Amino acid sequence: MSMKTGVIWGNPSEKGFERIGEDNTTLPCNNDELIECYQGTLKAAGIADEKTVPQEIAELMKDMLRDAPYIKGAWMNKFQGKNYLQYASPETQFNVYCDGVYISDNPLGPFVLAENNPYSFKPGVFFPGAGHCSTMKDQYGNLWHASTLRISVNHQFERRLGIWPAGIDCDGELFCNQRYEDWPIKIEQKKMDPWAEPEWYLLNYKKAMFASSFTKEHESENAIDENVRTWW
Numbered sequence: 001m002s003m004k005t006g007v008i009w010g011n012p013s014e015k016g017f018e019r020i021g022e023d024n025t026t027l028p029c030n031n032d033e034l035i036e037c038y039q040g041t042l043k044a045a046g047i048a049d050e051k052t053v054p055q056e057i058a059e060l061m062k063d064m065l066r067d068a069p070y071i072k073g074a075w076m077n078k079f080q081g082k083n084y085l086q087y088a089s090p091e092t093q094f095n096v097y098c099d100g101v102y103i104s105d106n107p108l109g110p111f112v113l114a115e116n117n118p119y120s121f122k123p124g125v126f127f128p129g130a131g132h133c134s135t136m137k138d139q140y141g142n143l144w145h146a147s148t149l150r151i152s153v154n155h156q157f158e159r160r161l162g163i164w165p166a167g168i169d170c171d172g173e174l175f176c177n178q179r180y181e182d183w184p185i186k187i188e189q190k191k192m193d194p195w196a197e198p199e200w201y202l203l204n205y206k207k208a209m210f211a212s213s214f215t216k217e218h219e220s221e222n223a224i225d226e227n228v229r230t231w232w
Contacts, residue, residue, distance in 0.1 A: 007085065007102075007110075008085065008087065010068060010069045010070075015113075017117065017121070018090050021096075022095055034065060038065055041065065069090030070090065072087065072088050072089075072132070073086075073087060073088035073132035073133055075134045076107065077135050079168050080168060082104070082105065082172060083103065084101055084174050085102045085104065085111055086099050092132070092148065092156070093157065094129070095128035095129060096121070096128075097129035097130065098121040099118055099119060099120035099130065099131050099132075100114075100118045101114045102114060119175055120145055120176045122162075122181050126228055127150070127181070127182055129149050130148075130162060133146065133147045134146050140189065141191050144166055145163065146163045149162045149228075180198045182226070183198045204224045205226055207224060209221045209223060218230070218231055219232065
């Protein structure tokens with residue numbers, strides 16, 4: 001019989017990048033706040049006696065109400081004899097959805113939080129969010145990091161995929177180059193420099209825009225405002 005082994009846990013009180021909310025602004029509820037919120041939720045649902053709620057349902061409800069991050073999307077790579085355990089937090093619908101990484105000599109730990117955290121992080125620009133990860137190597141030895149990007153307009157989990165150059169630096173830290181994250185880059189059929197400057201630049205940002213027609217709150221300038229959540 002296979003056994004589950006826990007190796008990492010969320011800790012938003014100490015790791016700010018794991019806190020939920022826009023710009024990581026929300027700390028988890030303390031016990032008193034959680035009890036008050038839980039009882040208020042039951043009251044709103046017309047449940048007078050909380051003892052009638054099955055324990056597993058009660059625990060699930062409290063987990064959803066405590067404002068704690070979701071630690072998910074685990075992915076592990078082995079580079080230079082080290083195991084890099086990557087994970088996503090805090091939640092898909094926030095601009096700070098990101099990927100963190102732990103390092104260990106053993107795939108089952110103990111794991112140590114890497115110095116470079118979160119290593120995949122894009123809280124702003126056209127496509128915010130960069131969590132729920134995988135890191136892969138192509139046939140030329142280039143590392144690439146793929147994560148999901150937040151839209152969350154039609155649905156809170158609405159998102160797309162992004163991919164960026166990655167690598168291991170001289171200190172053994174896993175990195176992902178997102179300096180020009182929304183600009184087009186050229187992918188060559190050879191070993192590439194993950195820190196190379198882009199050859200193309202955005203020339204239309206904030207330029208004057210005109211259209212023969214538009215819908216209120218979807219004016220023509222929205223087409224080039226570098227915000228995926230608005231449109232013309």
